[in-house]
Amino acid sequence: MLFFLISCLSFVLLSKSLPLNPLPPWASEMRLLSLWFWKELSCFWVSWLRKIWLSGVLFEIPSAMSMKRKSFSVKVENVEEPERTSVLDLPELALECILGKLPPEELCNMAAVCSSLRDRCRSDYLWKRHMKEKWSRVIGPAAYREWKWRIACRKDLGVSESCGRKRLVKSLSCAWPFSWIKSKMETSNKQTSYLPADSMMSWYLSLENGKFWFPAQVYNRENGHVGFMLSCYDAELSYDSRTDTFHARYPPHGRRTIVIEEGVEWHRLRAPPVDTLSHDLHVSDCLHDLCPGDHIEIQWRRNKEFPYGWWYGVIGHLETCSGNENLCHCHQSDTVILEFNQYTPGSRWRRSSISRKNHRDEGNEADGFYGGIRKLYSNEEIAMWKRLWPTEVLE
Numbered sequence: 204m205l206f207f208l209i210s211c212l213s214f215v216l217l218s219k220s221l222p223l224n225p226l227p228p229w230a231s232e233m234r235l236l237s238l239w240f241w242k243e244l245s246c247f248w249v250s251w252l253r254k255i256w257l258s259g260v261l262f263e264i265p266s267a268m269s270m271k272r273k274s275f276s277v278k279v280e281n282v283e284e285p286e287r288t289s290v291l292d293l294p295e296l297a298l299e300c301i302l303g304k305l306p307p308e309e310l311c312n313m314a315a316v317c318s319s320l321r322d323r324c325r326s327d328y329l330w331k332r333h334m335k336e337k338w339s340r341v342i343g344p345a346a347y348r349e350w351k352w353r354i355a356c357r358k359d360l361g362v363s364e365s366c367g368r369k370r371l372v373k374s375l376s377c378a379w380p381f382s383w384i385k386s387k388m389e390t391s392n393k394q395t396s397y398l399p400a401d402s403m404m405s406w407y408l409s410l411e412n413g414k415f416w417f418p419a420q421v422y423n424r425e426n427g428h429v430g431f432m433l434s435c436y437d438a439e440l441s442y443d444s445r446t447d448t449f450h451a452r453y454p455p456h457g458r459r460t461i462v463i464e465e466g467v468e469w470h471r472l473r474a475p476p477v478d479t480l481s482h483d484l485h486v487s488d489c490l491h492d493l494c495p496g497d498h499i500e501i502q503w504r505r506n507k508e509f510p511y512g513w514w515y516g517v518i519g520h521l522e523t524c525s526g527n528e529n530l531c532h533c534h535q536s537d538t539v540i541l542e543f544n545q546y547t548p549g550s551r552w553r554r555s556s557i558s559r560k561n562h563r564d565e566g567n568e569a570d571g572f573y574g575g576i577r578k579l580y581s582n583e584e585i586a587m588w589k590r591l592w593p594t595e596v597l598e
């Protein structure tokens with residue numbers, strides 16, 4: 204490099220000492236160009252030499268520091284550094300017990316720490332307990348089927364969208380300016396697919412954020428409307444985590460549009476006890492076992508256009524029976540008396556009767572239609588109806 208600089212300098216001095224003939228007009232322009240070239244070349248060399256000097260200084264400083272560090276390490280070679288431990292160093296059983304004690308929000312935070320904890324914190328084993336503790340009362344087989352159907356639809360939609368996206372990326376990636384699109388989209392897909400759609404954690408989070416409307420039943424619908432006291436109707440529910448209540452979307456009744464009730468509290472909800480749709484007749488399997496004093500739920504609807512609701516009642520005695528348990532033969536009769544004691548005596552809604560042998564869908568347009576019957580064996584179900592008993596007798 205030094206030889207090149209000396210040659211350039213000697214060439215310039217020699218060119219000045221030689222006699223020159225008059226130059227053509229364009230020579231002045233070329234002279235200006237040569238001056239600009241030498242100026243740029245000199246700036247380049249100055250900057251290059253400066254970089255070399257700085258790098259030499261930087262290389263010398265670490266070397267000196269390394270020598271000092273070596274000399275210091277010789278003096279303290281007998282001092283041992285404390286070993287660092289993390290939660291991942293715990294035995295599997297201990298770590299599993301710790302994660303099992305975390306609430307859902309803390310479990311989500313732990314899942315964001317690292318990939319190892321992420322896989323552990325999203326396991327179905329941990330989230331089944333949270334699902335059971337919070338949602339078992341309102342989530343039934345119908346809601347589970349709705350969730351599975353939603354996942355299947357999402358997968359089908361995802362396949363069609365991904366196929367179209369891949370074809371678009373393939374066509375664009377043939378051109379060099381768009382070749383980076385493929386890698387970007389593949390990276391984004393990997394980042395968003397860390398939580399399986401069919402996992403228990405995904406189901407729990409969908410319920411919590413209110414995006415999943417699931418089927419359940421609501422006691423005393425439309426905020427205790429007098430016409431629905433001691434009844435339970437099918438609805439679609441969406442959870443509102445801010446108020447810890449639900450939005451209930453009822454199917455249309457006759458000519459009425461869809462009714463949405465807000466602020467439905469937990470104690471007014473239950474999972475459907477039978478797998479029967481609201482417009483279908485429930486097949487009764489307890490008619491021959493019904494006796495006076497049994498607690499029941501019976502389907503009832505205003506007319507054929509309305510869906511069924513479940514209404515609470517008890518089995519009563521025949522008019523010819525004195526009510527004496529030792530002399531009662533009502534359970535041998537073909538007629539079953541239904542009593543709805545929330546209504547005042549003498550009301551047309553207080554008593555009704557059905558056939559024990561040939562009961563299907565009985566009634567008329569004036570008094571409504573009675574459908575299938577469920578006998579209540581659980582004290583918890585009976586206690587729930589009694590807690591909802593109206594403060595005043597209904598007309």
